[in-house]
Amino acid sequence: MIYFVGAGPGAADLITVRGWNLLKEANVIIYAGSLVNKQLLESAKAECRIYNSASMTLEEVIAVMKAAEEKGEMTVRLHTGDPSIYGAVREQMDLLSKADIPYEMVPGVSSFCGAAAALKAEYTLPDVSQTVIITRMAGRTPVPEKEEISLLASHGATMAIFLSTGLLVPLRERLIIGGYQEDTPAAIVYKATWPEEQIFYGTVGNLPEIAEKNKITKTALILVGDFLGDAYERSKLYDPAFSHEFREAKK
Known part of the structure; x- marks a missing residue:
């Protein structure tokens, strides 16, 4: 299985619990170069193979994933922020689909x-x-x-x-x-x-x-x-004069 994991915006503790657990279990981690906090890699198993994708092409990234999959190993593709925003993940997922390799997306904090x-x-x-x-x-x-x-x-x-x-x-x-x-x-x-x-x-x-x-x-x-700026209107949601499903308006 390949997991596309959002590393979050930078602080190591802003990765999701799901993403953190996957990093600890991964046999292979491919991370997005200087954009990902290196502290996250410290959670990897001692035998985990770690690749910096900054120096890799799309084809080289996919080749690493395929090699791991052939060994029955689990790969985390660690992207900065949330993978769905400027993550160049679609092209990776399409190639994995063509190769019948399963994958999942784990969202992150953008x-x-x-x-x-x-x-x-x-x-x-x-x-x-x-x-x-x-x-x-x-x-x-x-x-x-x-x-x-x-x-x-x-x-x-x-x-x-x-x-x-x-x-x-x-x-x-x-x-x-x-x-x-x-x-x-x-x-x-x-x-x-x-x-x-x-x-x-x-x-x-x-x-x-x-x-x-x-x-x-x-x-x-x-x-x-x-x-x-400083100017805005108060939200209706918490306005005493505003009724909704869970609260009656107060006079």
């Missing part, structure tokens, strides 16, 4: 959740934003034309922008073209939940300058939206 925790922020505030857009700038890997940043920005929703720290000048341009004002609150969260975590607050207009000043070039998440 870095955009870790970043919200670091910011002590709520992405979905009443009367501010009820939508979170998870996206990235087009780089060496393109994005579909209909998902170009300025088109997504036109909604004015909360945005969590991955893999774009080195593209902040064009990102700023596309956000402003899309409708965000230069003074729209923004933040850069570097290595959320890691010991070296850093948080930088600013606006859409000065995102490039913040990153340059603090020498942030990678491994950071860009958060944009008025959820970072």
Whole structure:
């Protein structure tokens, strides 16, 4: 069996209990290079074979999985955050399916959740934003034309922008073209939940300058939206005047 396991955003104790138990049982672990906290690998059995996928191709990763499967061994493919977000897992699962090798997915805490925790922020505030857009700038890997940043920005929703720290000048341009004002609150969260975590607050207009000043070039998440501001409406859920299945409204 192959298990695709989400390692979480960085802190070793933010992996799920299921993922942790699988790491302890694995005969083979293939982990996503510098993006995964090495402390997680300390839970592996002494005889476990560990591979760093940063230096491997897709075909080489699959070859390791197949070799383990032929021996009746269990493999953990350890991805950063949650495997379903920018994890390049679909191509692995398709090849495993063609080879009739069973696999399962174990979800993890994504870095955009870790970043919200670091910011002590709520992405979905009443009367501010009820939508979170998870996206990235087009780089060496393109994005579909209909998902170009300025088109997504036109909604004015909360945005969590991955893999774009080195593209902040064009990102700023596309956000402003899309409708965000230069003074729209923004933040850069570097290595959320890691010991070296850093948080930088600013606006859409000065995102490039913040990153340059603090020498942030990678491994950071860009958060944009008025959820970072102070104005919002109180939730109806806990409003005394609001009735629902479990509580009658109070006068």
